[in-house]
Amino acid sequence: MDKGRITIIDATGLILGRMASTIAKQLLQGETVIVVNAEKAVISGKRQTILKKSQNFLEVGHFRKGPYHHRRPDRIVKRTIRGMLPRKKPKGQQAYKRLKVFLQLPEEFEEKEMQTIPQASVEDLKCPYITVGELAKGIGWSSSGE
Numbered sequence: 001m002d003k004g005r006i007t008i009i010d011a012t013g014l015i016l017g018r019m020a021s022t023i024a025k026q027l028l029q030g031e032t033v034i035v036v037n038a039e040k041a042v043i044s045g046k047r048q049t050i051l052k053k054s055q056n057f058l059e060v061g062h063f064r065k066g067p068y069h070h071r072r073p074d075r076i077v078k079r080t081i082r083g084m085l086p087r088k089k090p091k092g093q094q095a096y097k098r099l100k101v102f103l104q105l106p107e108e109f110e111e112k113e114m115q116t117i118p119q120a121s122v123e124d125l126k127c128p129y130i131t132v133g134e135l136a137k138g139i140g141w142s143s144s145g146e
Contacts, residue, residue, distance in 0.1 A: 006032045010105075010114040011041040016080055016132060018120035024084035027095035035081075035101045036109060039073035039133030042122050047130045051138040058139060071141040073132040074101040 007026060011019060019041060023033050043050055058069050070076055078101045086092035122129060137143075 008034045008114045012037045013122045014041050014120040016041045016043050020080045022117050032098040036105045038077040038101050041132045042129040044129045050130050054139050073136045074103050077101050
């Protein structure tokens with residue numbers, strides 16, 4: 001992989017965890033990674049189970065000031081990738097700064113070539129799954145306030 005290269009990844013139909021680990025590796029190699037269509041990434045598992053786990057996670061710190069947990073799909077994806085970086089070390093902090101995540105495809109990237117991650121394809125799954133957009137709506141995100 002080239003140092004300083006810009007990679008645009010379309011998250012449509014990609015498994016969130018597998019996609020995040022691949023992107024984290026690319027970031028640590030010095031690439032700039034732009035993720036588009038973040039709400040179309042998928043999480044494997046039954047819908048009710050995933051929503052219940054997320055709601056329980058959000059209740060942590062419910063009555064005090066923090067921690068704050070994001071509900072927007074692009075922030076959920078960015079946070080997942082951050083979890084796979086050594087963010088307390090300088091190389092991890094620099095890598096995280098090279099990451100950009102968008103809900104849809106911005107106009108400036110419409111003409112650019114987008115890549116996908118074949119090993120993270122949802123077609124490999126044999127179990128039920130839910131999109132990150134559906135998860136975000138289930139935990140309280142309303143898309144009207146973008």
